[in-house]
Amino acid sequence: MSNSIIKVEHLSKKYILKHQNAERYTALRDVIANKVKSIFNQQSTIDNQQSREEFWALNDVSFEINQGDRVGIIGRNGAGKSTLLKILSRIVTPTKGRITIDGRAASLLEVGTGFHPELSGRENIFLNGSILGMTKKEIENKFEEIIDFAGVEKFLDTPVKRYSSGMYVRLAFSIAAHLEPDILIVDEVLAVGDAEFQKKCLGKMKDVSGQGRTVLFVSHNLQAISTLCNKGIVLNKGTVHTDAAIDICLQNYYGLLKDYSFNENTSKSDRLNRTNGKASFTKALSLLPDGGENKMWSFKYNEDLRFKFECKVNEPCDGLTFYMALKGMMLDSIITNVKTVITPDGLNSGQLISFTLTIPARNIRPGQYDLYFAIGNKDGTSWYDVIDGNINLPTLIILPVSDDPHENAGFTTIPFSINEKSIS
Amino acid sequence: MSKHRIVIEPDTEDSNYWRDLWNFRGLFYFLAWRDILVRYKQTVIGVMWSVAKPLLTIGVMWFIGWLFHSDVPTGVSRILLVCTATLPWQFFSSSFSEASNSLIANSNLLTKVYFPRLIVPASTVIVCLVDFFISFGILIIIMVLTHYTPDIKILMLPVFLLLAVITSMGTGLFIAALNVKYRDFRYLIPFIVQFGLYVSPIAFSSSMIYNHPTLPQAVKFIYSLNPMVGVIDGFRWSILGGDTAIYIPGFLMSIAISILFLFVGIWYFRRMEKSFADVI
Numbered sequence: 001m002s003n004s005i006i007k008v009e010h011l012s013k014k015y016i017l018k019h020q021n022a023e024r025y026t027a028l029r030d031v032i033a034n035k036v037k038s039i040f041n042q043q044s045t046i047d048n049q050q051s052r053e054e055f056w057a058l059n060d061v062s063f064e065i066n067q068g069d070r071v072g073i074i075g076r077n078g079a080g081k082s083t084l085l086k087i088l089s090r091i092v093t094p095t096k097g098r099i100t101i102d103g104r105a106a107s108l109l110e111v112g113t114g115f116h117p118e119l120s121g122r123e124n125i126f127l128n129g130s131i132l133g134m135t136k137k138e139i140e141n142k143f144e145e146i147i148d149f150a151g152v153e154k155f156l157d158t159p160v161k162r163y164s165s166g167m168y169v170r171l172a173f174s175i176a177a178h179l180e181p182d183i184l185i186v187d188e189v190l191a192v193g194d195a196e197f198q199k200k201c202l203g204k205m206k207d208v209s210g211q212g213r214t215v216l217f218v219s220h221n222l223q224a225i226s227t228l229c230n231k232g233i234v235l236n237k238g239t240v241h242t243d244a245a246i247d248i249c250l251q252n253y254y255g256l257l258k259d260y261s262f263n264e265n266t267s268k269s270d271r272l273n274r275t276n277g278k279a280s281f282t283k284a285l286s287l288l289p290d291g292g293e294n295k296m297w298s299f300k301y302n303e304d305l306r307f308k309f310e311c312k313v314n315e316p317c318d319g320l321t322f323y324m325a326l327k328g329m330m331l332d333s334i335i336t337n338v339k340t341v342i343t344p345d346g347l348n349s350g351q352l353i354s355f356t357l358t359i360p361a362r363n364i365r366p367g368q369y370d371l372y373f374a375i376g377n378k379d380g381t382s383w384y385d386v387i388d389g390n391i392n393l394p395t396l397i398i399l400p401v402s403d404d405p406h407e408n409a410g411f412t413t414i415p416f417s418i419n420e421k422s423i424s
Numbered sequence: 425m426s427k428h429r430i431v432i433e434p435d436t437e438d439s440n441y442w443r444d445l446w447n448f449r450g451l452f453y454f455l456a457w458r459d460i461l462v463r464y465k466q467t468v469i470g471v472m473w474s475v476a477k478p479l480l481t482i483g484v485m486w487f488i489g490w491l492f493h494s495d496v497p498t499g500v501s502r503i504l505l506v507c508t509a510t511l512p513w514q515f516f517s518s519s520f521s522e523a524s525n526s527l528i529a530n531s532n533l534l535t536k537v538y539f540p541r542l543i544v545p546a547s548t549v550i551v552c553l554v555d556f557f558i559s560f561g562i563l564i565i566i567m568v569l570t571h572y573t574p575d576i577k578i579l580m581l582p583v584f585l586l587l588a589v590i591t592s593m594g595t596g597l598f599i600a601a602l603n604v605k606y607r608d609f610r611y612l613i614p615f616i617v618q619f620g621l622y623v624s625p626i627a628f629s630s631s632m633i634y635n636h637p638t639l640p641q642a643v644k645f646i647y648s649l650n651p652m653v654g655v656i657d658g659f660r661w662s663i664l665g666g667d668t669a670i671y672i673p674g675f676l677m678s679i680a681i682s683i684l685f686l687f688v689g690i691w692y693f694r695r696m697e698k699s700f701a702d703v704i
Contacts, residue, residue, distance in 0.1 A: 090538035099432040
């Protein structure tokens with residue numbers, strides 16, 4: 001007997017896309033009109049068919065999930081993640097294939113499903129709990145924990161329409177977090193709430209999986225996935241791309257995401273708009289530990305970050321300065337930067353300069369960062385060329401190597417020393 | 425563990441459906457509870473609405489009946505005659521129209537959570553039933569004011585109420601399922617309700633139709649196809665007694681139609697149910 005708790009076999013889901021008819025629903029009027037038209041006019045049936053296109057949101061997907069696995073489902077927008085979760089949650093039926101689920105599954109595709117704005121917090125806890133599949137007794141037993149976790153004691157009898165959006169989300173997540181199914185299916189719910197609450201949620205989800213429950217988790221927050229999940233499934237265009245341990249999945253996903261290569265002509269006009277073009281980058285790549293090209297621009301926390309650049313001088317200029325900035329993905333503010341003179345000597349057109357940049361391991365904390373590279377004159381007062389996210393430079397990804405928050409939190413590691421220690 | 429085994433396949437008849445429906449009875453209860461709670465929030469006279477609406481209808485229908493001198497059985501006041509018809513009619517019209525719109529109104533639930541979809545229209549019918557019980561107080565008050573004492577036949581009333589529930593459920597389920605795909609039915613629902621108000625025996629009694637000397641037999645037959653005729657005649661028979669004898673063939677016809685509607689409604693609803701989340 002295998003211990004797989006979810007077994008998906010050759011699952012496919014087809015949608016019909018209607019190109020001309022952008023209306024969300026059909027009107028009987030239109031159906032009748034089209035039928036009548038098609039009787040009189042053979043042409044219109046052909047037109048009609050042309051405007052319909054089959055779209056396979058999922059195509060022959062098979063995988064198994066074992067009891068206690070925490071599986072992250074990753075993929076770009078439109079890869080079929082949400083469709084998969086909807087089928088697993090029995091909201092939509094598949095077109096082909098078969099799924100066997102052994103156990104009580106609860107899905108959380110949205111926080112606060114069925115919340116009614118006119119009802120009080122207390123009433124919504126009962127309503128939402130029962131929508132998520134809890135019995136009245138279960139909700140009563142968990143009631144204290146739920147309000148405690150959400151921190152809304154004071155507002156229990158206030159209609160939720162008067163809640164701040166933060167309170168609303170906290171209450172909603174708190175109810176969901178106290179579900180106790182064998183299998184928990186979660187879609188992108190951590191994308192809401194403040195950072196602190198997100199952390200709390202993540203911790204709660206970890207607790208849930210610690211109790212031997214199976215978790216299926218879809219998120220674009222790759223850091224959350226990498227800390228929470230032990231297994232992964234990468235979906236690409238409706239098919240399973242990778243079904244393996246989470247590290248391998250993340251690596252493959254980055255590969256999928258950024259098949260990026262930079263060359264001299266990449267977004268040239270954009271770069272020239274912002275700089276004087278006296279010299280230009282001809283190569284910018286990140287390096288694997290063995291010296292090969294790291295196409296994913298992702299590093300493990302315990303690896304040195306290495307980048308290689310090549311520049312070409314277009315017009316005579318007075319030396320070369322290299323500048324790099326590291327920006328927080330959401331923050332849009334600089335976390336730290338580097339400026340260094342590569343050469344103070346005058347350069348002639350046609351000269352080539354190449355160099356590598358190394359940032360020692362364990363300095364940049366796990367997460368995703370925007371990079372910004374520029375070259376300029378020796379004083380750093382005028383700039384020759386720039387590469388950044390605007391010209392599709394990939395984001396820098398640092399993967400965690402442990403669960404320890406003291407290695408994962410924040411952005412950078414600072415040097416410190418403890419001296420004059422005395423224990424008496 | 426095999427107790428919870430779920431197999432998801434396209435187009436298979438789900439043998440666990442009715443068991444699932446039972447397992448989700450808590451949700452059924454909470455949805456009804458929500459609708460009752462929400463209904464009269466931020467209203468001035470609150471729950472009085474479920475009295476005010478039938479009361480006004482009774483008034484108008486009484487006036488119409490009086491104006492056209494419709495027959496009133498001996499020993500019964502006209503107001504009682506109208507009241508016994510208005511209450512089941514109000515129940516039918518509100519539960520039918522709310523059940524029909526219930527899926528659309530709860531589309532956010534349908535696309536995010538699994539549960540047997542039958543719960544949604546069914547719970548709206550329950551809400552209307554609660555309204556019915558509140559408005560039933562009107563009938564009791566009228567009976568007291570007109571010194572009318574019903575006889576033992578009033579014990580049959582729950583049977584006719586059940587018939588009203590069956591009728592509104594059957595039609596409601598059918599239209600609700602259609603409404604998900606074809607929003608035309610949104611416009612049809614108020615029309616059906618309005619139309620029904622005139623063709624059902626509310627301001628007059630059924631005997632006026634069945635005993636009409638010149639009305640062709642075909643019209644009488646068509647009249648008996650209206651399931652609400654059976655419900656209203658049943659209400660009148662059990663409350664007003666003696667003189668309002670039920671016209672049996674017409675009554676049986678109404679019952680048959682009601683039950684047919686229920687089966688067709690459930691069958692169609694179940695057939696369409698799986699695609700609700702895709703098309704809503």
